[in-house]
Amino acid sequence: MPDNLAQELALLPRLGVADLRSRYADLFGEMTRTGNKAWLVKRLAWRLQALSQGDLSERARRRAAELAQDADLRLSPPRPAPTVAVPAAGSGSTRLRGKRHDRLPPAGTLLTRSYKGTTVQVRVLEHGFVYQGTIYSSLSAVAKTITGSHCSGYRFFRLLPKGVAS
Numbered sequence: 001m002p003d004n005l006a007q008e009l010a011l012l013p014r015l016g017v018a019d020l021r022s023r024y025a026d027l028f029g030e031m032t033r034t035g036n037k038a039w040l041v042k043r044l045a046w047r048l049q050a051l052s053q054g055d056l057s058e059r060a061r062r063r064a065a066e067l068a069q070d071a072d073l074r075l076s077p078p079r080p081a082p083t084v085a086v087p088a089a090g091s092g093s094t095r096l097r098g099k100r101h102d103r104l105p106p107a108g109t110l111l112t113r114s115y116k117g118t119t120v121q122v123r124v125l126e127h128g129f130v131y132q133g134t135i136y137s138s139l140s141a142v143a144k145t146i147t148g149s150h151c152s153g154y155r156f157f158r159l160l161p162k163g164v165a166s
Contacts, residue, residue, distance in 0.1 A: 005052045012041045020044060027051070103159050104139075111157050120146055122157070 015023070020040040024032045027047045034040065056064070105111070107126040112119060122142050123130040129142050136142045139153020147156070154160055 005048060008048055009045050012044055103154060105159075111159075113157055115146060 012020070012023075017035050017037050017040065020037060021032055021035075023044055024040060027044060032040070105124055107124055109124045111122045111124065114120070120131075122139075125135070127137075129136045129139060131142045131145065134145075136145070139157060139159075140150070141153070143151050143153045143156035
């Protein structure tokens with residue numbers, strides 16, 4: 001290993017992935033399958049510093065082991081969101097969509113709102129919204145098109161639950 005750790009660390013980002021993988025094998029004593037250059041550079045820099053300046057103290061290792069034991073681990077994967085297959089507009093394929101939100105009016109409803117002196121009308125579809133001939137996936141996307149900035153579609157079309165001020 002070169003005498004100057006700083007020079008070695010500065011050289012790492014300039015190496016190719018094949019050279020980094022070879023250097024990894026030299027330093028860790030095992031091959032790596034990754035081709036992620038950024039990860040290899042960080043891992044090699046850590047190892048070079050640990051070898052040059054010393055690794056974690058025994059006290060730090062014990063504390064890390066204690067923290068790992070106390071950590072709440074997820075024992076089962078999260079449940080997937082319920083989905084239904086819906087044909088994509090204009091294609092024969094299907095894509096998965098989430099369940100319809102209960103705040104939305106039924107499909108076919110025409111939402112009307114006055115905005116800056118213009119009457120805005122949006123038709124509710126089973127899975128989307130039509131505004132000026134374009135289909136949008138969310139009310140917020142429609143509201144952004146109308147206003148030019150992000151805002152809640154539910155708030156813009158005043159679909160908030162009763163008792164919530166808009």
